[in-house]
Amino acid sequence: MSGQHLQLAQGRWGQMPICEQMAHIGSEVHRAINWRKKDKKDLSQNAMNRALELIDLSLTHAKTISHRKEISRLREALVDYFLGENEFCSTDTLWQRYFDHFNYFVRRNY
Numbered sequence: 162m163s164g165q166h167l168q169l170a171q172g173r174w175g176q177m178p179i180c181e182q183m184a185h186i187g188s189e190v191h192r193a194i195n196w197r198k199k200d201k202k203d204l205s206q207n208a209m210n211r212a213l214e215l216i217d218l219s220l221t222h223a224k225t226i227s228h229r230k231e232i233s234r235l236r237e238a239l240v241d242y243f244l245g246e247n248e249f250c251s252t253d254t255l256w257q258r259y260f261d262h263f264n265y266f267v268r269r270n271y
Contacts, residue, residue, distance in 0.1 A: 174215075175222035182222075184267045186215045186235075187260025193243060194253045209243045 174182065189212035196205035216236045223229040242251040 174218045179219070179224075179228050180263050180266050181271070182215070182219045183260065183263040186212050186219070187263055189215060190239065190256055190260060194256065198253070205243075209239070212239065 177185075189208050193205045193208035193212060196202075196208060213236065216232060216239070219232045220229060220236070223232060238249050238251060239256075241247060241249050242256070
């Protein structure tokens with residue numbers, strides 16, 4: 162793996178619960194959204210690339226079919242929103258609310 166998350170790819174990521182993985186992915190998505198609002202396209206793209214890298218790590222370590230399906234759908238929808246034509250009609254608010262639930266769960270339980 163040639164990305165930003167080499168240490169995570171070496172095993173630590175697979176040991177995290179799915180909610181914690183999703184919270185980390187959400188942090189990168191929040192960064193991508195915030196940089197895009199500030200018209201910093203390069204920084205937004207870098208954050209999105211990191212999010213996609215984490216999503217791919219999650220797909221590699223998915224423990225159940227339902228996790229794999231959710232993560233695959235997430236990847237498809239994020240790519241559509243940030244890199245595609247937004248056929249799913251996503252919004253910044255939708256993504257922030259989606260990931261806020263994972264952040265809340267992780268903060269309450271860890």
